[in-house]
Amino acid sequence: MSFLQGPLTTIALCWRIERRDGVAIGLTDHDRDLLIDGLVHRAAPGMTPSAIKRGDGLDADTMDIAGALTSAAIGERDLLAGRWDGARVALFAVDWTGAEPGKVALGEGVIGAVETDGQAFTAELRGSAARLERPVVEATSPECRAELGDRRCGVAMAGRRRFARVVACVERVVTIDAVEPSANVYGAGLLRWIGGANSGLESAVSQSDGAAVTLRG
Structure with a gap:
């Protein structure tokens, strides 16, 4: 890549982020959008990576990515809801002038710990070696695992699922358009959102009473 040996003003850092639900976005620290491999990488000048720590041992490669929270790309609501947990991230450099095609891979992995501070966030990017830190067997517990x-x-579960429309939501109490068939039948269950702003998320149910479903905090 000859553009790495020339003026550094033609280098742009890019991120391709793919969530577990299939949503993919592209971001770049350049001051305008870039089309790379069919995906538009939106200009996000506030996105900055830390130094990439890599080694040839068994220690997990790590890197932190900091940036601004924007509703068009990565919002605080989605971060706190866990939509970006475990998302795959690829960091690479390109020549933003387009004079030399191709890209230089700088790192890849999955998003680990995420911290928010006001209108900014920091996400930890864990490399593939981090899989070696996972337990290989389950820990014993008195409850069903x-x-x-x-x-x-x-x-x-075919006969245990119910589909209902949410008509109101006040704090942790969700009101649906159907009364439960028996008392507290949805208690200790799981509410899966299939539409609206919460689509794709799941919420644990604490108890139910008639058409009111109380979610766990």
């Missing part, structure tokens, strides 16, 4: 309805649980 399976998720309700998953392969290990074996409970059929």
Whole structure:
């Protein structure tokens, strides 16, 4: 890449971020949008990476990415809701003039810990070696370690699901358009949002009473 040996003013840093739900966005520290591999990388001059720590040992490679919270790209609501948890991130450099195609990979991994401070955020980018830090076996516990309805649980969920429309929401109390078939039937259950601003998120249910469903805090 000859542009790395020339004036540094033609180098732009870019991020490609892919969430677990399939949403992908592109960001760049350049002052205008760049089209790279069919994805528009939006100008985000406030996005800055820390020094990339890499090694040939078994220690996990890490890097912090700091930036401003913007509703058009990464919003505080989505960060706190966990939409960006585990998202895959690729950091690379390109020649923003387009005179030399191609890109130089600088690092990749998944988003780990996220911190917010006012209108700014800092996200930890953990490299592939971080997988080695995961436990290889489950820890024992007095409670069931399976998720309700998953392969290990074996409970059929087809007859236990209900679809309802949310008509009101006040703090943690959600009112739906259908009365529960029996008392507290939704208690200790799971509410999965399939539309609106919360689409794709899940909320644990504390208890239910008629058409009112109280979510856990």
